Amino acid sequence: MKDTNVADDVMRAAVELFAANGYANTSVQQVVEAAGVTKGAMYHYFQSKDDLLFGIYDRMLSLQKEHLDAIIERGGAVGDVVRAVCVDVIETSIDFLPEGTVFFRSMHMLTAPRQSEVTRRRRDYNDTFAALIEQGQAEGLYRSDIPRPVLIANFFADVHYLSHWYSPEGPEGKTLLAEQLTDLYLAGIDARAANGGAR
Structure with a gap:
């Protein structure tokens, strides 16, 4: 069963970072670090x-x-x-x-x-x-x-x-x-x- 909390955490971190720094200036690495997950976990939900x-x-x-x-x-x-x-x-x-x-x-x-x-x-x-x-x-x-x-x-x-x-x-x-x-x-x-x- 998928852990939807991971997807929510990634989404929440992305919104905060995109709002603060801009989409173009935010890396995937920054998103996963802010969400407290691995890149693999993020890519499970977002390609x-x-x-x-x-x-x-x-x-x-x-x-x-x-x-x-x-x-x-x-x-x-x-x-x-x-x-x-x-x-x-x-x-x-x-x-x-x-x-x-x-x-x-x-x-x-x-x-x-x-x-x-x-x-x-x-x-x-x-x-x-x-x-x-x-x-x-x-x-x-x-x-x-x-x-x-x-x-x-x-x-x-x-x-x-x-x-x-x-x-x-x-x-x-x-x-x-x-x-x-x-x-x-x-x-x-x-x-x-x-x-x-x-x-």
Whole structure:
């Protein structure tokens, strides 16, 4: 049976080192020393430093996709589903703030196959989210005077920018912040915003 604690220790050490020194300036040897494991133990879970960087993002994205699918499966009005999805993706992004910060700063250094895999995974999430927005537009909830990709990019730009200013030690907890950002986003795409507030 695999010792998942080893993988967690390696991942945690990698995130800390990549954040402090940069991905390019961190060696595999530094990661294994910080994790207190051997190179052999690390290579049991991660084939390369590239694989480790991908794994950092994969863990976060996999969790967010699982949550997205579960929220949709529960059903309900599309407006409620979209709101729940938005709150969740902000909360989980805050939970994985160090991982997200490291990944977005270093993703251009991934090998081409890994970059393609990241693109595919992100597109899968994006397409599912886009389908919800499309349904809301069809029901007259969300504005259609702005292209759907712009509406979607507006939300995820805020999510990706979190690491530049949000601090978990700040006065607002993740749930309150997630609700506030979601309220701002949904108010901006509300169909009433396209015609001065009147349906």
